[in-house]
Amino acid sequence: MASSSHNPAVLLKRVLSLRESSPFILCVDCIERSASSIVEEVSREVGDSATIIYVSYETNNKPRYATHFVEGTGSEARLLDTIKSYLPSKPSPRKHLVIIDTLNLIPNNKLSQFISSMVSPSVVLLGIYHKQQPEVRPSSMENYPSSLQLLQFMATSILDCQPITEDAAAEEMLDSKIQKLVIPRGLNSPVFKLVLTNRRKSGRALTYSFQFDSRNHTYNVLQEQAENENTEDDKEVFEGLTTFNLNISNRQKAARENVALPFLEAQSFNAGGAIVYEYEKDDDYDEEDPYEDPF
């Protein structure tokens, strides 16, 4: 895991080809750049190694790569039954990929149940969410998280598709146009920005930005610029707070990222958990004393 974190491109390839352990991949898209290219890229990377079930609310054209095509319905229970009929009842060595072309039509209060009842060790869910779709919030659910927040919380990997803009001013101008549904030329182009957020088992998220070219199937990391910006931000935050030096160097930061958290090992036990105790040289262990046994 540590090795993949050093190479974002490898991590992205692993996520796209389903080799990374990520049962729910959320693909967030927008009018400026729809997720259709990502779905095609995943299907290309997966190839024949998985059974692909395509659940569609937005098209009637069965994609070439789809093994099964399911039309979306208003009843989630019925849809779930149909999807499950194509999924293995027992854990199977062959991966099953369920692609849902929009999760926006699943009601907010049924979303978590819908997702959790589908995902299993041999099933990967790739769901697309259009982030600009507003949703009606009944007053009883005002304090409940929005669908996007829920999905981002549940997802193990998040792929955010964004257009490439020259600078912040251009981005702001584009936003104001899109808000009025005035769609300028040059959007939804084959080259776009892809932000990958991958969650480790510990819950720690790694975020990388890529320039994704769907024609050549290449992805170049845009991370450096963001990293520099973050470092500057951090420095500014700690500036003038105390007389102590709260900043860390890049070397220290890299070392911190490589520390394996202790509870990761506990997760590798199959059931129940266990005490992990490592003897140190000064430990005085008496085999005959029953109260000495740390286990």
Next chain:
Amino acid sequence: MSMAQKQDLVIFSDHSVLSRELFSKDLHHVLFVTHKLGTSPSWLINALVETQVLGFPATLNESHAAAVNRASNRKITDSKCATVASFIHNRGFFTSALKKLKVDAECYNIIDYMTDFVLKNYGKPASKVLSSLLEELSNESATSELLILEQPELLVHLLNITSDQLHLELINPLIKKFPLLVVVSYTEAYENVPSDSNEKLSSDMIEQIRFCNSCFFKSAAVLGLKPLATGHASDVSGTLTITRGGASLSHLAVHVVENEYLFLTQKDTTKLFYR
């Protein structure tokens, strides 16, 4: 502007307006036409009907006289007809315009959902109204390959339904019935969206935005009509922007040619110019 050269309307990379690739067997596509206050899409709807009937938008891409002459001499092609179903214009509005363009009345059908739609359906449950609409429109697929739906989003407010219900019970089944569905929507509501947060949107506006955004993600191309930002001009009526939609066209040999035109509508004719 009079010195500027008139341009032909092209949407797809095979220099066509409605590429024959779109009508390939077992494939279904959507085009999305958006318009705002002051830019009526009637000329564009007529041009699409004309394209379906004649193979190209004669009045846009030729001089009016030449187009009328060509239309009256043309032989009926093998392609099926076009159907226009409108919630804001009556039958006469389209028939008189298409008659002036000499488009054979047998080659298109107009369904008027403006004149007495509310009277006919008052008090009926929404799902029943939607299923009867679907049945009536589906019958057209026997003779038409192209269905143009003008402002179906009004059904959200007329029937008090959600945009999701409208998409699931009417738009999606219609996409399945017709090789090409053109949804024409009025997007002026977007001009009134508060810029700070979605929380403040009224439920009506949310439904309106959800409907149009969903149409965008279903469509292969978006034809956006809007007035000039600088206001009214005597030699320009507005701009037509052709952009890619949210749906992928990678399964076809053609792609959308993005373009922006200025258009000028005078009396019965519309001319396009490159921006």
